[in-house]
Amino acid sequence: MKNILILFFSIIVLTSCHPDNTEVFVEAESFDQTGGWVIDQQFMDQMGSSFLLAHGMGIPVNDATTTINFPQTGKYMVWVRTRDWVATWRAPGAPGKFGLLINNEPLETTFGIEGEDWHWQYGGVALIKSGDNKISLHDLTGFEGRCDAILFTTDTNFVPPDSGKELEEFRIKLSGISQEIINAGNFDLVVVGGGIAGMCTAISGARLGVKVALIQNRPVLGGNNSSEVRVWLGGKTNFEPYPRIGDIVKELEPAKRAHYGAENKAVLYEADKRETKIRTENNISLFLNCHANKVEMDSKEIKAVIAQDIRSGQRYRFAGKWFADCTGHGSLGFLAGADFDITLKEHMGRSNLFNVVDVGMPDPFPRCPWALDLSDKPFPGRGDNPGIYGGIGLKALGSWFWESGFDHDPIEKGEYIRDWNFRAIYGAWDCLKNVDKMYPNYKLGWVAYISGTRESRRLLGDIILTGEDVLSGKKFNDGCVPASWSIDLHLPYEPYSKGFEENAFISKDFHKQYKVPYWIPYRSLYSRNIPNLFMAGRDISVTHEALGAVRVMRTTGMMGEVVGMAVYICKKYQVNPRNVYERYFAELKSLLKKGIED
Structure with a gap:
C-alpha cells in the first residue's frame, strides 16, 4: 500500500484587510501542542470547523500551546x-x-461564559511584540470548554463574521492554508467512513484488485466499535448459503469484549x-483525519470527493469511478443529492458511554449546578434503580441505555444532543x-466525547426494505446480507423520564423477532438516483x-463485504451498481459463495 502522509501546514496567516491594519488568525485545532485538549470534528458541517474541547471530566486539562x-x-x-x-438551557455556571x-500572561477576559451559539467573544486589547x-489556551474547569479560533487585529472597528458563507470565506482568507x-489520487473506489462497514468494503474490494481510497475523519478506525465510542459488535455472521460472508468481519473483530x-x-x-491490517493491503490508501465535505459531480454521477484535514484544514481531492457511503449519516450521498429519508421524531438517539474507577482513596467531584438536577430523580445506578437488564449500582452506570436525542434532528442538533448527554x-x-x-473512592474513568449514533439519514435505493418485509420473511431474489439481530428500536424509558418527558436520557430497547437469517437485498445497497454510489x-x-x-x-460489516465484491464486478465490466443486479447478479452470487481470500 502507498504510504500516505497527511501534511500539516502552517497554522497562522498574517494579512491586512486594510493597508494600516494587521490580522493574525489561528485555528485552535492547529495548535502546535494540543495539551490535554482534544480535537472534536463531529459538527464541522454545522458550525464550520473542528474545534478544541477541554474534556477533563471535571479536572482542568493541560494547556494547548502554539x-x-x-x-x-x-x-x-x-x-x-x-x-x-449550557446557555441553550439557561443553565447557570458556565462550565466551559x-x-x-500570551507569553504566559493571562488576559483579563474569561472565555466560554456567554452566548448559546458559536460566536466571536471579544477578549480586550493586548500589547504584543513583533516576532x-x-x-496558550488555559482550561479552568475540565468541563468541556471549547475554542474554535482566535483572531488578533489592530483594526479597532473590525468585528469578524459569525456564520454562513461569510465566515467560511473569512476562514479561507486568513487561515494560511x-x-x-x-490531488490525493485517482481510484476505482472511494470509501468514505472508516467504521466496520467502511473497512470491510475497502478490504473486500482491494483483495479483488480494486484500487481503494479509505477516508476516515478520526485518528482511529472502527467507528462505533472504536476506542473512542466503545460499542460492541452485534449480530451473527457466516450463514448458508453464503458461509464465507462475514470472514472479513471476523478478521477485524476484537479478541475480547467488555462492554460494561x-x-x-x-x-x-x-x-x-x-x-x-488496512495499511498492509496492497490496494488500499488510507487517509485518517480527513472529513469529506464537498463533492464534484458529472451530471448525476459523483466525480470526486473533497475532504478536509480536521487539524490543518488542508483540502484533498479523491477522484473515483465508484463511491461508497459508509459514513452512517449518509453524508456523502447527501452532498451528492442522493434521495434520502430521515426520521425526526421518535427515532433512536446518541449515546456517550462512560465508566467510573476505584482509585483507592477519597476522590472529590465538584458540584455541577449547570448539569441536569437529578437530586430528586431516579436513574440507573442510584440506589436500587436498575439498568435495563437489571444491574444495579455501578453496573447500571454508563452503558448503551444512557441515550438521548429521540425527538431532535440527529444531524443538525448533534452538538446539542451530545451536550445533553454530558x-x-x-x-x-x-x-x-x-x-x-x-x-467516595471512585472517579470518572472515561467519558466518550465522540457520540455513538444509531440513526440519522437513510439513503434510498431501488428497494426500501421495510420492517414488515423482515417480519413477514419476504424474500427478494437478490438477498445477499444476512440480518440476525431482532428489530431493536430504542425509545425513552418511562420510569426514568419523569421531569424529562421532552428530553429523556435513558432508553429502553423494544424488540420484534423474526426468522433468522433474513437476507437483505442487494438493491438496498446502492442509491436509486446517484448511479455510481453504493452504501x-x-x-x-x-x-x-x-x-x-x-x-x-x-x-453492516457484511454489507461492506458484498459491496466490495459488487465494485469488482463494476470494474470488470465498466458498469454501475444497478447493472450488477440487472446483468451480472449470477456472477455476484458466485463470489458470495466463494468469499474473499485473505
Missing part, C-alpha cells in the same frame, strides 16, 4: 470564537470557562491492529458523589423500523 509570529509590535484586539455550551495567555509569541486542493463498566478499556478495540452524565455523578455521598452501514435503504434489524455492526 507559537505565532507577529509582524509588528502593536495593540491588538483579541477575538475568540467560542460559546457557553477558559483563559487565553514569535507563545499563545493553500487555496489549491491537493471499567473493563471497557480503549486497548480492547485494537486500533493499531486494524490500522496495520449534562446527564455529570449530573448523575454529582448526585451520587455529593448528594447521596456514595462511592454500507446504517445509512442503507431501509425504513426506520427495518433499521432496527440491520444497523448492528457485524451485519
Whole structure:
C-alpha cells in the first residue's frame, strides 16, 4: 500500500484587510501542542470547523500551546470564537470557562461564559511584540470548554463574521492554508467512513484488485466499535448459503469484549491492529483525519470527493469511478443529492458511554449546578434503580441505555444532543458523589466525547426494505446480507423520564423477532438516483423500523463485504451498481459463495 502522509501546514496567516491594519488568525485545532485538549470534528458541517474541547471530566486539562509570529509590535484586539455550551438551557455556571495567555500572561477576559451559539467573544486589547509569541489556551474547569479560533487585529472597528458563507470565506482568507486542493489520487473506489462497514468494503474490494481510497475523519478506525465510542459488535455472521460472508468481519473483530463498566478499556478495540491490517493491503490508501465535505459531480454521477484535514484544514481531492457511503449519516450521498429519508421524531438517539474507577482513596467531584438536577430523580445506578437488564449500582452506570436525542434532528442538533448527554452524565455523578455521598473512592474513568449514533439519514435505493418485509420473511431474489439481530428500536424509558418527558436520557430497547437469517437485498445497497454510489452501514435503504434489524455492526460489516465484491464486478465490466443486479447478479452470487481470500 502507498504510504500516505497527511501534511500539516502552517497554522497562522498574517494579512491586512486594510493597508494600516494587521490580522493574525489561528485555528485552535492547529495548535502546535494540543495539551490535554482534544480535537472534536463531529459538527464541522454545522458550525464550520473542528474545534478544541477541554474534556477533563471535571479536572482542568493541560494547556494547548502554539507559537505565532507577529509582524509588528502593536495593540491588538483579541477575538475568540467560542460559546457557553449550557446557555441553550439557561443553565447557570458556565462550565466551559477558559483563559487565553500570551507569553504566559493571562488576559483579563474569561472565555466560554456567554452566548448559546458559536460566536466571536471579544477578549480586550493586548500589547504584543513583533516576532514569535507563545499563545496558550488555559482550561479552568475540565468541563468541556471549547475554542474554535482566535483572531488578533489592530483594526479597532473590525468585528469578524459569525456564520454562513461569510465566515467560511473569512476562514479561507486568513487561515494560511493553500487555496489549491491537493490531488490525493485517482481510484476505482472511494470509501468514505472508516467504521466496520467502511473497512470491510475497502478490504473486500482491494483483495479483488480494486484500487481503494479509505477516508476516515478520526485518528482511529472502527467507528462505533472504536476506542473512542466503545460499542460492541452485534449480530451473527457466516450463514448458508453464503458461509464465507462475514470472514472479513471476523478478521477485524476484537479478541475480547467488555462492554460494561471499567473493563471497557480503549486497548480492547485494537486500533493499531486494524490500522496495520488496512495499511498492509496492497490496494488500499488510507487517509485518517480527513472529513469529506464537498463533492464534484458529472451530471448525476459523483466525480470526486473533497475532504478536509480536521487539524490543518488542508483540502484533498479523491477522484473515483465508484463511491461508497459508509459514513452512517449518509453524508456523502447527501452532498451528492442522493434521495434520502430521515426520521425526526421518535427515532433512536446518541449515546456517550462512560465508566467510573476505584482509585483507592477519597476522590472529590465538584458540584455541577449547570448539569441536569437529578437530586430528586431516579436513574440507573442510584440506589436500587436498575439498568435495563437489571444491574444495579455501578453496573447500571454508563452503558448503551444512557441515550438521548429521540425527538431532535440527529444531524443538525448533534452538538446539542451530545451536550445533553454530558449534562446527564455529570449530573448523575454529582448526585451520587455529593448528594447521596456514595462511592467516595471512585472517579470518572472515561467519558466518550465522540457520540455513538444509531440513526440519522437513510439513503434510498431501488428497494426500501421495510420492517414488515423482515417480519413477514419476504424474500427478494437478490438477498445477499444476512440480518440476525431482532428489530431493536430504542425509545425513552418511562420510569426514568419523569421531569424529562421532552428530553429523556435513558432508553429502553423494544424488540420484534423474526426468522433468522433474513437476507437483505442487494438493491438496498446502492442509491436509486446517484448511479455510481453504493452504501454500507446504517445509512442503507431501509425504513426506520427495518433499521432496527440491520444497523448492528457485524451485519453492516457484511454489507461492506458484498459491496466490495459488487465494485469488482463494476470494474470488470465498466458498469454501475444497478447493472450488477440487472446483468451480472449470477456472477455476484458466485463470489458470495466463494468469499474473499485473505
